[in-house]
Amino acid sequence: MEFNILEICLLAALLLCFFVQLYYVLGVHLKLATYQIKELPGAAGEPISVIICARNEAENLAKYLPAVFEQDYSKFEVIVVNDRSWDGTTDLLEEMGKRYVNLKVVHVPEGEKFIAGKKFAVTMGIKAASYDWLVFTDADCLPASKSWLRGMQQPDSSATQIVLGYSPYFKKRSLLNALIRFETFFTAVNYLSFALKGMPYMGVGRNLAYQKQLFFKTKGFAAHMHVPSGDDDLFVNANATAGNTVIQINPETHVWSEPKTTFLSYLRQKKRHVGAGKLYKAKHKFILSAQIIVQFLFYALAITLACFPHTHIAAVSVFLLSIIVRCFVYPKLLHRLNYKELKWWFPILDIILMLFLVINAVLAVFVKKVQWK
Structure with a gap:
């Protein structure tokens, strides 16, 4: 032929x-x-500040926030940044503060100068943090176990400044849900594998940890504050190296999240991600x-x-x-x-x-x- x-x-x-x-x-x-998943530390280490940004998330906070407070960790605080919510989030957090002494609420006031969105809210949460090791998640997220914080705590190695976690989406019966979960899988396989290869380039804010001093040393989000998204992946892209970044994929440290339920909302979410990707390193x-x-x-x-x-x-x-x-x-x-x-x-x-x-x-x-x- x-x-x-x-x-x-x-x-x-x-x-x-x-x-x-x-x-x-x-x-x-x-x-x-082929990566060998490590056992979780048997005991808690240094204190942790958990940071959650919420904008009109009263329903999700009531549903998922208690699981964060139930973590098997000796000393941690939970900082919820209430970003100009009007759905009852303020009242809910006030009531929760009576039940959980380690809850700290930060309110973002109304005003034109606060138009930077989530990055401004995250920055306020970091400034309010009492401890150097910061763990991030979202209001609509549920830790897979009470051992989540033990897995995301600062590793023994003093060189480690960033821990990349993993966050799957809840299963729903629809083609859109299957597509969302598969796309999330593809993204996670990529960023976790490249991190193992010594080329970390992103992380997801639903399950991410890093040092407070690293944030301020590198001027936080200053280089990309004008971009609506990227509080997680752009920060990791700019500051993660082969020597200061590790991954954590132990099943007990996964953080489950609510997926989008319409193609339009999903497209908007992916549009934000594409916009952030334009600022990745060459x-x-x-x-x-x-x-x-x-x-x-x-x-x-x-x-x-x-x-x-x-x-x-x-x-x-x-x-x-x-x-x-x-x-x-x-x-x-x-x-x-x-x-x-x-x-x-x-x-x-x-x-x-x-x-x-x-x-x-x-x-x-x-x-x-x-x-x-």
Whole structure:
């Protein structure tokens, strides 16, 4: 069988995409799949300040905040930053303050100068913190166990300044929920694996810890205060290094979160994330952009070549080989990251996610305005 020049070029491009894909799967993500999860410390260490920013989160605070106070940790405070709420959050926190002596409430007053959104609220929470080690989560989050803070406490190594945690979403019966959880899985596998590889580039504010002194030493969010999002990933991107950052994925330290329930709200959330990603370091933008572009090209080339009479067998073979290789890595990771039921839908969700990421990238070009809440 002879191939023409076009078919040879397309096949070569497909193989190139396949080998680049293997780098991410076997060279990066396999590190997380084979990572030995450590046992949690048996005792609490230094005191901790837990910081939660809330804007009209009365319902979620009433539902999830008690689990934070029930942590098996000897000394910690919980700082809730009430960011101009009008849904009864203020009254709720006043009542909770009577039950929990380690609750500290910080109120963000109304005023035009306080338009920076969540970053301003986070900064106020950090300034109010009594302790150097800060653990962050959100109002709609639930720690997987009472051992969460023991896992997210400052490690023994004095060099460690940042701990990247993991936060899965609650399961709901819908395609949107499956997509959200799979996209969260993909994101987590990426940032946790690259951290293990010595190239930490982001973290999620639903489960993140770092030193207060690091925040002020590096001037906090000053470099990107004008960006509505990025209080978590942009701070980590700017300050995390191979020597000062570790990950924590022990199942007892996972923090479950409420997912978006409509495509519109989810698109708005992802738009904020895309906006923050534009300020990543150049090397991080390159590896992440290359990953998405190569994956998209792989599917596009495989589909195109499958339609050619001379190349359909080769295209299908490379595609199946890709699926087989990834099925040796990702189902284990799905199980490890609390999404084991998604492993049966992995190939389908992978294609849907790729289409979604492309659409979201296009929308990001035309939709400029974003806000926290």
